[in-house]
Amino acid sequence: MKKRGEAREKRAMAAQATAGPTASGAPDEQHGTRNKVARSILDHGPSTAAELALRLELTQAAVRRHLDALAAEGVVEPREKRVYGSRGRGRPAKVFALTDCGRDAFDQAYDQLAADALRWIAQTAGGGEVGEAAVAAFARARIAAQAEKYRAALESVPPEERARALAEALTEDGYAATARSAPSSAGEQLCQHHCPVAHTAEQFPQLCEAETEVFSRLLGTHVQRLATIAHGDGVCTTFIPQAHQKTTSKTSEATKATASVNEAGRNPA
Incomplete structure (x- = not known):
């Protein structure tokens, strides 16, 4: 690292x-x-x-x-x-x-190359829902290697510090991440201030979805993505409810947190 x-x-x-x-x-x-x-x-x-x-x-x-x-x-x-x-x-x-x-430091075409590769995967798989599923499978496989590294970082800290540990691990990979208490005080917000694959994720949201799934597994709780740089927001923001809350209340608190997403970096209309 x-x-x-x-x-x-x-x-x-x-x-x-x-x-x-x-x-x-x-x-x-x-x-x-x-x-x-x-x-x-x-x-x-x-x-x-x-x-x-x-x-x-x-x-x-x-x-x-x-x-x-x-x-x-x-x-x-x-x-x-x-x-x-x-x-x-x-x-x-x-x-x-x-x-x-x-x-x-000069112009590169990595984003275009990645988008072309994912488009090729989707078309080769047959297009439509089948193609989208193939891209989703690639996205999950891509994040799997990172997840193992992140898991090692999270296992060394108590549950209440795992969001912070995940933010630090993400920062090591270039995401400039932070963790802070959510405005609703019912959990935390994981904020990624940079996304190395934002331009590609704009065309293929499966990359964001696979990342969210990994966050949920690593943290051992349901999480909700509130904003993403790929969709024009200033910061990728993920709501992490308190681990001891019941599942029924988690969705409610996540919905409340959505109202405060401006504070987490959503661009004004």
Whole structure:
């Protein structure tokens, strides 16, 4: 989990390093130039400081400053330039290449690839309800491996702390989750402030449904999904009733909690 968290931190730093203007809209010359340096490496492959300076019409000293900053942020890494044929005298020139985290900061097509794959599964299975069932089976199989890891985290804490433990485990996987008391005081709300598969889940809600089923099994109680990022809400919110409540009262309390979903992040109309 620690390595995965470190990888996410590096990707976040890479995204910030290759971002354009600041959030306020004010031009950020340093950031803009640094982004051009990284983009040039993406477009042209591993490059020397001299090659980058020539392409971007900058001094080599300026390029090296940006390369040092990008290397510190995990966006690029120095390598020895490959020499084909006989090598001349002296040390080979150093080139700078994008790291995996650096590439991730640029546009990717993972969401489209995932959606295409699920669409293919549905069509191959026969379409209609049969196809939807095939996608649901895939969604449950996908979350099963995560569920085992989450189960280990929950078994080490008492029942009243399991929502918090689940939130921490989800955060390790990039969901930026928190657990808090529900406004009705009849349970808790598990809030996921980020969803790595939101764009795909928008087309295939089976992903959200399988996740909700897993939450229910892990926590040992009925849960109700109140909001999802995939459907335009600001936060994925799941209501977790108190474990000792009767089943008949759980649905009632979950319904009451729905009225307070704005507090959990639903976007205003």
